[in-house]
Amino acid sequence: MEYRHMEIEKKWQDIWDEKASFKALNDYTKPKYYPLVEFPYPSGQGLHVGHPRPYTALDIVARKRRLEGYNVLYTMGWDAFGLPTENYAIKNKVHPASVTEENIKRFKEQLKSLGMSFDWSREINTTDPNYYKWTQWIFIKLFEKGLAYKKEMDINWCTSCKVGLANEEVVGGVCERCGSAVVKRAKSQWMLKITAYADRLIDDLSDLDYIERVKTQQINWIGRSTGMEIDFATTVGEKLRVFTTRPDTLYGATYMVVSPEHPMLDTYKDQISNFDDLMAYREEARLKSDFERTEINKDKTGVEIKGVSAINPLTEKQIPIWISDYVLMSYGTGAIMAVPGHDSRDWEFARAFNLPIVEVVAGGNVSEAAYDDIEDGVLVNSPLINGMRVQEAKEKIADYIESNKIGVRKINFKLRDWVFSRQRYWGEPIPLVHCETCGWVPVPESELPLTLPEVESYEPTDNGESPLAVMTDWIDTTCPKCGGKAHRETDTMPQWAGSSWYFLRYCDPHNDKAFADMDALNYWMPVDWYNGGMEHTTLHLLYSRFWHKFLFDIGVVNTKEPYLKRTSHGMIMGENNEKMSKSRGNVVNPDEIIEAFGADTLRLYEMFIGDFEKSVPWSENSVKGCRRFLDRTWSLMEDLSEDNQYSKTLETTIHKTIKKVSEDFESLKFNTAIAAMMSLLNDFKKQSQITKKDLETFLILLNPVAPHITEEMWQSVGYSGMVTDQSWPIFDSEKVVDTVVEMAVQINGKVRGTITISVDGTKEMAHDLAFKDEKIQQFTEGKTVVKEIYVPGKIYNIVVKG
Template sequence: MKYENFKEVERKWQNIWDEKDVFAATNDYTKPKYYALVEFPYPSGQGLHVGHPRSYTALDIVARKKRLQGYNVLYPMGWDAFGLPTENYAMKNHIHPELVTQKNVARFKYQLKSLGLSFDWNREINTTDPDYFRWTQWIFLQLFKKGLAYKKEMAVNWCTGCKVVLANEEVVNGVCERCGGEVVRKVKSQWMLKITEYAQRLLDDLDTVDYIDRVKVSQRNWIGRSTGAEVEFTTTAGDILKVFTTRPDTLFGATYMVMSPEHEMIEKWANSLTNIDAVNAYRQEAAKKSDFDRTEVAKEKTGVKLEGIMAINPVNGTQIPIYIADYVLTSYGTGAIMAVPAHDTRDWEFAKKFGLPIIEVVKGGDVQNEAFTDCYTGVMVNSGFLDGMTVEEAKKAIIAWLSEHKKGEPKVNFKLRDWVFSRQRYWGEPIPIVICDKCGFVPLPENELPLRLPHIDSYEQTETGESPLAKIDSWVNTTCPHCGGPAKRETDTMPQWAGSSWYFMRYCDPTCATGIAAKEALDYWLPVDWYNGGMEHTTLHLLYSRFWHKFLYDIGVVSSPEPYAKRTSHGMILGENGEKMSKSRGNVVNPDDIINEYGADTMRLYEMFIGDFEKSAPWNTASIRGCRRFLDRIWDLSEIVIEGSDYRAELETPFHKTIKKVSEDIESLKFNTAIAALMSLLNDITKLGTINRAELKTFLLLINPFAPHITEELWQKNGFEGMVTQQKWPEFDPAKCRENTIEIVVQVNGKIRDRLVIAADAKAEEVLAQAKITPRTAEELAGKQIIKELYVPGKLVNLVVKPV
């Protein structure tokens, strides 16, 4: 009989769960807790796509299992609702962003509920709620008071279409990923957060958390710690250029220098450069490229020599030319490098193109030498007092020499840059700073938070690129909280990253009016026990939220130095053609359609059965039907139930093995193999033709986290007490997980000749004796002498023979 009434069943149990607050976390802080977290979504107008449920269902399975194991589980959901897409939509359609957000949130929430996800909706948050962003602003003020929030002039990616500053990741092939407009480099005054102050701790504390390896690698690469020396090169103009290098031992091989096109010294030297027009033209072209495009390894090297000024190599006094080239970024190191073309492929390519000297200083370490070994382990040559030293000896010697002669010092450098924290747009948290001609930047008093956005009719940026707020005189003009004189409000707003950098804390106590959450709640729930999200967020979001958490730890707001004890990431669900889902490819699958045709339980099962959770997998409609047939077979179990208060002998081992397998697989993200084990158990039950009440209870409990609606219905239909969600997760007996008998193969001279069923604890001599008398093996042994006998316990027998 088919499970035809799935829509009615799913609506029924979703309503019951809501009415009874079944999944609400309690404030009983004496119970063992478990905090499961998924990244909250940006509520776009398109609604959920099938990639969202993969992460949500996975952690929902974990949350449901933990509840059945007696934990007080917090599994919350909310909305990361500030952002440029909503503002762009508002501008295009003349609708206030708040109304757009409300509509999108309602749609997303409906879709999430239709999946039967066990979120605690009592703790729902929204980053655009003034009661929420009041505390986002409060955190900013604490950062400002501690000197970790500051304003500076800097070159930024400027979208000529959206008229906003973009992060590097938002620039693709020189254009804005949202509007396709040209992106140029432009100097603007920006609010910055000094995340670099926490760089070493962000790196070191990765050793204290349970993150999958690829997440830790992405974090370490983004932070990018390197040790070396800061070296001072004097110039013929009398100025000093500082460079950071991890290879100060190769200084004798530095034959030229390269500066970023944005380097501040270029303006200072303008009157001394004889080719300033060519220099400026190159700078303008470089301004049109993103940092990613500029540092692409395979791209052709370009640059312009600064005619009229030379640098002086500090170790030998040799004058060397200075170039500007776009592959050097002002945001990394000092914005200038020393080039050692013999031992760096990028420098070698540049030197060959511009006809610059190439001097080998590490024997055998020339990158273009056919006998190249390793420029990190060779012996120094052509290096004056360093000659004959190993690389490591030379590093120590040159750093000591530089320090002694005041031409440099040892230095640790990080690739990580301070966080650009301002956006010139309307739909974001107002920055609670007042600008006074007399007092400078003044923080808004905390009792005046939240600083709300004024209602406006036009969301267009000004022609000079200021936020739309700059046009609202009644909001901008204010008085200085410090001196009482006339002042103006900061009109930049915070980036979307702001609200998502601490949202996991607010879930602990979402209605708290005296702080981000009550201290007792934060101490109980944090750190998050398991956080899952996309790999695309394992650099910036993860770093930003770890940074904010560590800062709040330092000022005593939270009690754990790290926000997340465990972090995993899921693979993307691709279209049936194996490509990323997109409207342009016509391969997008709407989860609403799947739920309508097959049901939420089928959708949940399929998304977990589709393949390795951590890897990408193509959508496959045939497999969905297979998951639906599995539910039909489960539904039919009600027709073959018999009495029984314990597992029958025939099913005892399969049940204990399945409990063990499913329990362990859920904890290790192997949802597909857990479902496969349940399918196998169902086959065992079907072969027997009946299932007793004790067996049915356990089976329904095991499948419940994956398919909660059908299991609740069958639980009730079969007269079991309460609901599945109120029961206890089944336990297994390790002794009963072992099979009484096992099957092994019998080989003769390494070739399989037969199979043999033996007792699991059979002795080697017993197994060998049985193997020799199986019909096919005995036939193979006729007329031959056994010269060697081998038994690999539980796997095989191999008999080595030769003709008599």
């Protein structure tokens, strides 16, 4: 009987839909499990073969948990607002809503064809007004608590998308999405005060089961630094405040650098003799992105401020002040003290402009050949702290600085507040109105959702305003507070808004009274296991943790963290080991693989291809190998006995396989779990027959990976019910202990053969077995045994001479 995958897979997908086999129950008495995958942006290109990798991994976990008796919430939705859809709509003169609807339909068909066990009754869409009503509600709560505010600032401006970008959306100096140049532009923007949560976003990581590289990226992005803010007097009276983590090196500060945008330039314009030169440099800096300005390996540029100097508060010497584009107004105070003897960037700048370099930490003298910041050593040329080691010197100088009111201890962060405005159409309207009398006022909750109006053109405007800015009928309104004239905010929210809380909506997706019922949240939250791409570690993951902590603070969610466990997967590359892209011609369409080999083959291959956390190249030959494994599995039905007990010769192997597969599914080792099942299949094939019990256990173990073929075989053999209704097999701990082992035999430390011996065999038994082996005899004949080293169950080493 032939394994006809297309017919069989469609059959079981229809049955699962009809029976609602994967529906999460509102039975809060059962043990729950909530695995989550990042919901996709539904593009017109549909799924690529990289998408099924994380979805299948968590699908395996979800299916296993159901077989273990859990009430499982495994869901899917659509992160559907954003620039790609809007840009496509502009190009093709079609409404973004229509584009989104078509893209979602396509994605959903593809996901269903893969046999994912999603509960489709809980599907969500960030562009649905019933969903973004609650995104707007959360924004209003942030505004009411002072965590959403508007600020005139220089923003990252994408010259192609014509939209402001958060710092996180600028990668390598260009727009993360389109690759175009990013410049600075002054704009009034809505901001979210994520910095108010910076400490908690770091400290609470210690309680979470996140893979280490995820924790590290979060910590590094937030960038908590402990140091001091120190005031430098100037010759014009104004004090320049700097932040430094190394107050012990203050005696080595031989010049200062301020941002080209620093307001002191304008304040003391009349005292500055080269003001025009400074303004020219400021304009050059304005055209660069923050990445370009702070890139470590770039040539150092700057202009000295002529007519104004600073005064080192410890040496009381006048030192020059420079402007340079590597100092940003958006980080710290916009000014730094430069210690070229012990900071690589300052040293390079000092060398470029022939500025003084003073060593203040012994052993930290810089050279052209090698340079590192000095984290330890003995202080020199520093009268108050000479002879002290760095840590002691830091404390001593900090006490002195504070007691003399020169500065204060301070914790600083690299993290900036979140730029939350987009001057585009396809996003959630910001639910605020501006009144001349009352200022910014939230739209009443009873009027939510504030829906997007129809517009004739979605084109971004050249002046940087949203397409909504010309819709006076929609903009003009009344103030909810005083009843006077007001106008709506025309900026929309960024794509990150809807994805910052979607996991909560899955718990209760049809609620029109709250974003989710508290009983549902108390039962389902937190998410037990969340898998997503490493590229979202400093974007979505950070933002969603911030939103969740805020919702916890106002009492509408039950946990301070949204996710207990976070893992990440590697990409699937092209067969040439390059990232898949249309331009490289190496994209693999999953539809073609499913048609040719079947969804179960694709699922099996993507889990067997290699270490789940690492990127791997696609291999057509390996796909074919996985299909052969399923064909051999199908043929097991030909050699069955009616015995409902394990085959005596296979019992130990089956229990070992249950243990191996159970453990590997929990630790992302899907490839080795599948290898264990392949090995068991080989053992089955060595038998003239296997029992119905042997096959039953094998099908349940394989089901999470290959659900269609296992359900069909289950039904064909005549087992009762469906595989999805069964219980996960339990291994007998006594039957997984090896009674005999294959042990290496070494002669003078080199392996020369093996023996099979009981795990508790004696040295005498090992000696007798080894010396009867012809391979071993070649190395012992005519030689004297000097010593025998024997570790039961591990190793036998014979030392000879002669």
